[in-house]
Amino acid sequence: MSGWWVEQLWNAGRGFELGSWIFWVIFSICLHELGHGWAAIWEGDDTPRRTGHMTIDPMVHMGGYSILAFLLLGFAWGLMPVNPGNFRHRRWGDAIVAVAGPAVNLVLAFVLLTIAGVVSATILTSGTESKWAVNSYLFFETGGRLNLILLALNLLPIPPLDGSRILATVSSPYRRLLNHPNAGLFGLAFFVIVFWITPIGRVAYGFIENAASVWVGIVQGVIMATSGN
Numbered sequence: 001m002s003g004w005w006v007e008q009l010w011n012a013g014r015g016f017e018l019g020s021w022i023f024w025v026i027f028s029i030c031l032h033e034l035g036h037g038w039a040a041i042w043e044g045d046d047t048p049r050r051t052g053h054m055t056i057d058p059m060v061h062m063g064g065y066s067i068l069a070f071l072l073l074g075f076a077w078g079l080m081p082v083n084p085g086n087f088r089h090r091r092w093g094d095a096i097v098a099v100a101g102p103a104v105n106l107v108l109a110f111v112l113l114t115i116a117g118v119v120s121a122t123i124l125t126s127g128t129e130s131k132w133a134v135n136s137y138l139f140f141e142t143g144g145r146l147n148l149i150l151l152a153l154n155l156l157p158i159p160p161l162d163g164s165r166i167l168a169t170v171s172s173p174y175r176r177l178l179n180h181p182n183a184g185l186f187g188l189a190f191f192v193i194v195f196w197i198t199p200i201g202r203v204a205y206g207f208i209e210n211a212a213s214v215w216v217g218i219v220q221g222v223i224m225a226t227s228g229n
Helices: 005-011 015-042 063-073 090-124 131-154 162-170 172-178 183-197 200-227
Strands: none
Touching (some): 015 063, 131 200, 162 172
16 A cells, blocks of 8 residues: 555545554654653753743654654654753663653553553443444553553664663763764664565564454453453
8 A cells, every 4th residue: 555644544445444553653653752851851951941941842752744744654753852061861861861761661561551441341242332332442452552652663773762871871882883973874774674664564464463463352351250241
């Protein structure tokens, strides 16, 4: 298939899934960045608050270019300004702030996929499923799956992703590599080549989908077993 991803989903009759995906991408990126901000403030850096970034406004966290890239190409990014020089734990503080964003995605994924499992066990298996029930499941499952994707992506040790800052905390050679002025550009090029051009991206996405399905199935099974169904 080729063409605009929004048009593809819409023409396939997957309008609700499209709306859910757009909502969760924007909402999850904002919470991810706020996770960085909360951790930075806890570390003693008031830059996120001083620059007005402690808000849920997607225009503040993502900006027009990121939102436009998301609508046109299907990918987006966010930014939380921090000053590592203000961190109480210095280098380790940078790792704490870096891991806070993916940690938010992990919590969101756990909560949303658990809710999806509950919906599946209590409504979709009752024999009286409705469009509302199906859409509820799809909404929460989409959000949970997306946050697993964001968690995995951001933990990759590729600049400018969070994983690179975490690895730089424990590896001096890697930290020196990140100081190269083109480190972010090289990292982005490597990411596109490996995950968009090669099959690695599709394999990773399939693994994440399976992980989401397994957790939903576990929750569904536990609820049905305890309720005697």
